Structures are given as C-alpha cells and as structure tokens.
Amino acid sequence: MSVQLQAGLISAGVSTLILVLGELFLRQRARQEKKQGIQATYQKYTEPLALSSMDLFWRLREVFDTSGAGFYLQGQVHRTKFEHYKALSTLYRLAVVLGWIRALRRELFFLPGASKKTLKRLDDALHAFTSAFAEGGHVEVRRVASLMSLWSISASPSTEVVTQAGIRIDREQRRFLHEAQVADANQLSDDDQLRLCQTVADMLADVIECPRIAEGIVEETRHRAISCLAVREAWIYRDWQAAIGDLVLRDAQMGQRQFEVIGYKQFEAMGSNGEEEDRLWLRRLNTVIDDLDIGGDRTRDARIDQLGEIYMATARIIEALHNDDAARSRISPATMRAVEEALASSMAS
Template structure:
C-alpha cells in the first residue's frame, strides 16, 4: 500500500524527532538522565504523534478508501441484481402466462405451423419469442452473476437449473416408454430387480436411434415395416438379456411402435445457452434482449445463422395438440413440469429482495403454482 505525500512528510518529521531523543540519550554520560522529566515528555509526545500519524494513514489512506470501494461495489452489485432479477422475473412470468393459456385453450393456434391466419401466426411466433426471451435473460443473469450482490443466490441457482432440466432432460421420457412397454407386454414390474427398468430405458433409446438412423425418419411410426420389425426383434432380444419374461411382442407391435414414436420437445442445455446468446444485445456493460421485430426478421430469413436456433426452440410448440395424451406427445406433460418449475423461480426471485419486488403481493398471489 502507498503512503500519500503529506502522510510521509509528517511521519518523517516524527521519526526525526524520536531519533533526536535517542541520540540525546546515547550522548548522555548518565543513564538516569533519561528518566528526567523533559526527556520523558519529549519521548512521549513524539511517540503519541507517531502513533497518531500511523493510525491516520491506516484510516484515511487505506481503510476508508477500501471501505468506500467495497461499499460502491456492493451497491452496484445490488443494482445489477435488482435489474436482472426484475427482467428475469418478467420473462418467466410472461412465458408461464402463455403456456398456461396454451394449456387451458387447448393450443389450437399451434396445430398448423405457418398458419395464414394473421392472429394465429402471431400467437405461434410470439410463443417461441417468449421462450427465447426467457433463455436470453437466464443467460444474462448467469453472465453477470459474479458481479451481483445476491440474496438467496443458491436458491435462485437451483431454480434455474431445475427449469433448464425441465426443457432438456429426456430421462423421464425414456423411463415412461420403458414402463409403458412393460405394461403393454403384461410384465409385473414389482418382481424386477432394482435398476433393470432404468437399464431397459437406456437400451430402448439406443434401439430407437438405430431404427431412425436406418430409416432416415423422424419417428419409428413413419419408418418402413422391415425397420419396425427389426426394432421389435432387437427389443425382444434385449428383454431376454435382462431376463424379463413377457408376452410375444410381435402381436403388440402397433402399440409398442406408437409408444416409442412419442413426440419430444427437448431443448438441450447448450442449445438453451446458444439461444440465449442469440437473443442478447450488449449496451456498454449491460444486456438487453432483441425486440420482437428483430426476432421476426430472423424468423423470416431462412438462410440466416439465427434460423437454426429458432428451429431448435420451436420444437417446444410445433404442432402441439393439448387434446392428446402423453403417450402421443410428451410435451403435454412437459409443459406442466416447466410451468411448476417456472413458478418456483418466480417465487424465489420475488422473495429474494423485498424492497425491489416487481409486482405487489396481492398480484403475485394471483399467480397459480400449477398449470391446471
């Protein structure tokens, strides 16, 4: 740490004064002269002055500037948190509002992509837009999190991770398919060893991928008959390997193919981050998201690099029919989970800093915790 010029000058003066006292003592012929009142008084005055100067330096030249700097950083961190918390809150709130609307009105404007009906076209695009904006504010929050002074930071992190998982993880779908196939094949799952269903779910996923790769189709239900039969053959062999006794699967082929052709709406974590990056604009040290106008320009430009990420976000809503059950479209159940985890994020953000709440308590209490 550096001493200021005026502090150095005063300190030097006091050191010189002490040096003089010591010099006088050494030049004296008698030890007892040091005990004389004038010498003691001079020593005490010099020592007190020296200590005063040192304390003054510590407080004025180091502690106070350091405290001021930390206070300013804390205030800036609180400002950043209040700003990005509010933006993230509204992004999650408007997205949850839209998927609740989709759930309750049965998603009719999502059934045909690119509808010529102007209102339906807008509702479809704005649904994808709200999803992308949510990814954008999650990304911005993470980018600046190290500079924020965050209340309930760990809880907010867990809520964000949980929400990202609802968009990205296919494990619950794999388990659903495995359990449904075992049910169709009349297998008593209570008699299976621990971990067998989990292993089967992974193997089923591999067999589905193998069949889709061979047929170049999106779903096994669209694949040629020989590919479907090969899948049933391989599935039978896998069940034997796991020592699972069941009914003859070829007689159940149609039902099993329907189960493994379930529609998915997975947006993987790295995709979420990339979509978030696409949606952000940096203005000096702060972020904002692109407008709906800019978003629609990306949408209408098939050759733009952004179009790829919009297509990946679109899987959540493309031809989503809420009148179907989960056996036909996993997104029906997935939206319920996303809404509930989005609500938990809203609740944690709302309670994290009570002096900067984005809406009143009565208005927040009107938000339901589940989509139903």
C-alpha cells in the same frame, strides 16, 4: 525515557494506527462497493426477467386453459393471422426469458470477484426452468413401464435398473433410426420395426433380468410397441438454451445494463428472413411447441408435460422474484394470485 522520545513514539504509533485504520476502511469500502455493484447488476436484470416471465406465464396459462384456448399451437401451418401471431409470439416469449436468464448469468458471472451466492434465491427456480427444457429422463422411465405392461413383464426392478433400461433403449433406438435415416420409428419399414422391437425386447429382458419375450408376442404387439417407442420429444439442451439466449441479446446502447433483448419486430424478421444459422436455433426452440395438442395423449407426446413443467417453473421464477422484495415488487397482485393458484394446482395433481 525523555519526554521528547515518548512524544515521538506516541506520534509514530498514532500515525501507524491511522494508516492501518485507513487501509481497513478502504478495503471495507471496496468490498461494500463491490457488493453494491453486484446487487445493482442483479436488480437491473431481475426486473426485465420478472416482466418477461409474467408475459410467458400468462401465455402458458392460456395455453393450458381447459377451454381449449391454446388451439393455435396445433397444426404445422397456421391458417389465420391470429394463429400465426399467437404461435410466433409464444416462441418469442420463451426465447426472451432464455435471453434474460443468459444476460443475468453472463454479466454477473463475468464481474471480477462476483459471487454466485448473489443468485441463490433464484437458483432453484432458474434450474427448474432450464431443466424442463433439457431433461427427459422421466420419458425414458415411462417408456420402460409401458413396454413392461405391454409384454406382461411381472418383474419389479429397482428405480435404478428401470432408469438404466430406459437409457439403453433410448440409445439403441436413436442408433437404429440413424442407421435407417429416418426421424421416427413410425417411418420404419415393417421389417425394420419388427427388428427394432425384438432388439428392444431382448435388451429390456437382459437389463431387468427376466425371461426373454417370445418372438411371436413381439410380432403380435409390434404396432403398440412402436407407439410406446415413438414418443415425440423436443429437448433443448442447456448449451442450446445459452445459444438461443445469446441469439436474442444485443449490447445495450444506453442505460445501466450491458445487454438488452431484441423486440418482437426484430424477432419476427429474424424468423422470416434472417440468417440461416439464426433461423436454425429458432427452429430448434420451435420444436417444443410445433403442432402441439395440449389435450392430446401425454404418453405419445412428451412435450405436453415438458411445456407444463416450463409453465410451473415460470411461476416459480415469478414467486422467487416477488418474495425477494415483496414491498417493492412490480408483480401485480392478480399475477401473484394466478401464480399461487397454478403452483397449488400443480402440488395437488
């Protein structure tokens, strides 16, 4: 082989190698830039999420203070400006956290090729937060347990059977109330209350496979059975949460974020003289805290435990965001101490 041919082959090989290495470098650089872009997006939304979560955490800490500091949620009509402000600002803080969660998910999930793994560190905490708003299976189980105790049913059904019974009773009660055009079992006539109780008693006996409850016992215990059935609930389904989040989001006019959350002034105006469609979503969210007595009977008002779970989930969001980068975390030591105290108390109870 001539020297010229060898030189040509070497030159061609080197050129090919340079092209291959160059392509690999460009691809690696593109992947790195995409990764950095996702991380930057994650960072620019987790910071306001952390701040809004802290605001909500401290408010809920006040609400659950055993001294009764959260009295301002009680009553449908707030007599003083202070009570009105505290109730409305609590609603605002709930909506703001939903807004930042919605913004984070919208922008990250809509980025081309964005990986959901980027959010893994927050997933559990965010899931706990949305679940606290949306899921009430424990209420259905508690209702079954209360009715079984009331009617002295000695059977020991499995968890699956109790859950099934709770779902069927809840569905039957909703159908019954819808047909009677009332919102609550307490609003039914005496005859309708008795019919509902008998239907529920028969259904419960059939599901857990025990003898049916005598009509006389059902009639005698009607008032207490209605109390078990008429648990106050206010579940905000996940699609509703997304809609409420969208409601408080606006396109950012400047800066790196695509979305911003509206301020308290705009929120207050929306609630008082906004579009009826917007006010509908605020009313739905408000059902969680409307006329809520934290010191009341938890078996009669499921919202007490619901708000408590939202409180704990908010603490977990703060903890997750802080632990993600503790060295640069903007979450104050006082807040972290309060978060750790709240979570420890929850674990102990």
